[in-house]
Amino acid sequence: MSSLLTTEICIVGAGPAGLRAAIAARDMGACVMLVDSEENLGGQLVKQTHKFFGSRGQFAGMRGIDIAKLLSDEVTKDSSVTVMSDSQVVGFYPDGTLAIEKDDCLKLLKPQRVICATGASERMLPFPNNDLPGVYGAGAAQTLMNLYGVRPGNRVLMIGAGNIGLIVSYQLIQAGIDVAAIVEAMPYVGGYDVHARKIQRAGIPILTSHTIKAVHGRQVVEGATVSAVDAQFCIIPDSDRYFQVDTVCLAVGLTPLTELLWQADCKMGYIPELGGYTPFRNENYETTRPGVFVAGDLAGIEEASSAMIEGEIAGLCAAKSLGYEIDDFEDRINRAKTELRVLRQGPTGEKIRQGIASLMQLREECEGA
Template sequence: MIDVIVIGAGPAGLAGAIAANKNGLSVMVLDEFIKPGGRLLGQLHQETSGEWWNGIEESKRLHEEAINLGIDIRSNVSVFNICQEDSLWNVYTDASTFQAPFILLATGAAEYPIPIPGWTLPGVMSIGAAQVMTNVHRVQVGKRGIIIGANILSFAILNELQLAGIHVDRIVLPEKSPLSKDAAVPEEVMKSLLNVAHLAPSPFLRAGSRMMKNVGMRKIGLRLFPKSGVNVNGTSLQLRKAAVEIVGKEQVEGVRVVDIDAQGNKISDSEIEYDADFVCIAGGLYPLAELAAVAGCPFEYIPALGGHVPIHSEAMETPLQGLFVAGNITGIESGKIAMAQGTVAGLSIANKVEKESKTITKKLSQALQQVQTVRQASSIQFNLDINSGRNKMKSLWAAFDVNNSKNIV
């Protein structure tokens, strides 16, 4: 019989499967993609230490370790429902139905779409799709592109596209609307980007970014921000321009933009069109948590974690008996943190089975500390207030009687 079914073969899922298996549990991993790795497969960047983070190599390492341990990994399998009957979880997939007393949901994150007129044209894609096509499938997405949306994700993938020899002409903001929200407000965008000022490509930009952390200086900086943009390794960052339409007859031919003020309001008579043969829309990430919702897990909306997240403990346990979570389903962070959380989840499940074994409890304590260590050392934070978000979840978990599922509201 299977002890644990892990849904999602990304960094959190594979790390969780390995930790559970190493502590005596039989594990099955299910993933809808054609190969394990999740978002790791597209990641390639240089860290502040100078070392390169190669997601493909990291996913290969995790996959090989899992295979060597005898973990059953099944790719190209879609899970569409999970429900609990008595003490077992039923996992319904397009291949078969599986049962186990424990489930680890490591489903990761999805991208926010920002609708823009013309976004159905061939050549328009999410920034994550460009990353996968470039780094996983080795397909050149185009010769001259424009990114709509300036956030941590778009800058990380911009660097990867540049490394692949793909020219991104400029980055502009989306037009202000109820759906684009703060992503269309230059003042808010600049504030969020200051969180990664240390990664700016030149000493001048890094020094200027430190000055912009002062509110008054930031307002002055935005007023003086050049309309032509600031050069980021050959790509023009234009915080004072917004895309109002993607143009083209049968495929992308360009993007129509307008000048905007510090609050994202359009300035009249400022429309201009830039040529492009591909467009990436970067709306950011949110936790992919539908299966937790289907299972009946309670949620909380915490913007600092990226959106609606299932209630969970630091040990990755949810209020539903036998249901655990790890990775970006709990809040948007880096792949390294997802791996650390996966290890915590795997050990937590093993600890439940072994009724709080002293040996596993010690390992779990060390794994929990490792999550904090990795988080503190992380060079990139997708959300500015991640620690406040985690603390809020900690308080919410304390309010639940996890030993009595009848008390769940």
């Protein structure tokens, strides 16, 4: 083990939230260390070959992979941000020390502030043989295809018709892989119409009110049974359909990656609309543990646009709490908060608005108890 490293602000996670937090904190003059477990900076963006929705201020219309490059170039344009890639933060000790694993060695870092932007993990589903080789998270299949150029299989059954299920299905087709069907337990398609229409034009059936019942195969996936479900999500007898596939992809939701925050004893609430356990935080994205900030999917599953804006707020506020000042601090904060409000307007933002309201209410109840 090496000697104790120090920095003013450590940002854990170099996805859109962490990269924007690093730029904001650097702009304020703070000394920043950005740590990510992957070799490439950009988080989920590095495998997103499609054009993003969101706000124009947050690069809507650009491909995710290009946004990742733009933000990474900005972070690495000079030496003001120290980047530690291929480095996993594995521990957050009570005194604020972070344990970082790199090249089978453990480094200890004592930052004055921490911004956690670790993103989210994919959810699993319980069904017989869900551990057979050939059952993937949709994001994992996307990583294989778009990052490593490896086909995850030849014929895929996709479970989940939210945006991730629809987008990854389309990318599978682009990679020359057959998609047998998309299966969705809800009676409607959850993803955007524009993605669903592309899938339907490609001739792929979307089976709503259906679920996966089992996967079959001895050593690897050889097929899957799908059944219809009623309004209570109970399987309807005699509704089984068999699909001959070698791959099953699960796109059934994401959960904030909160392990480090549990270790840091940050208080959290279970908020289904935000993806599960979500950290309590104030309007500056500071958690209940002073000096620990959050941003992005970790603070509630949303999109890259909101992740970037939250990163900007967390980066500015973490640096400000260390005494750094810039002339346009208030302007930048107010612009960011307004942009977040605009993004969360309308019917598509309703779930997030409800989730944030529940989180704030739960926090007040816990503080008052």
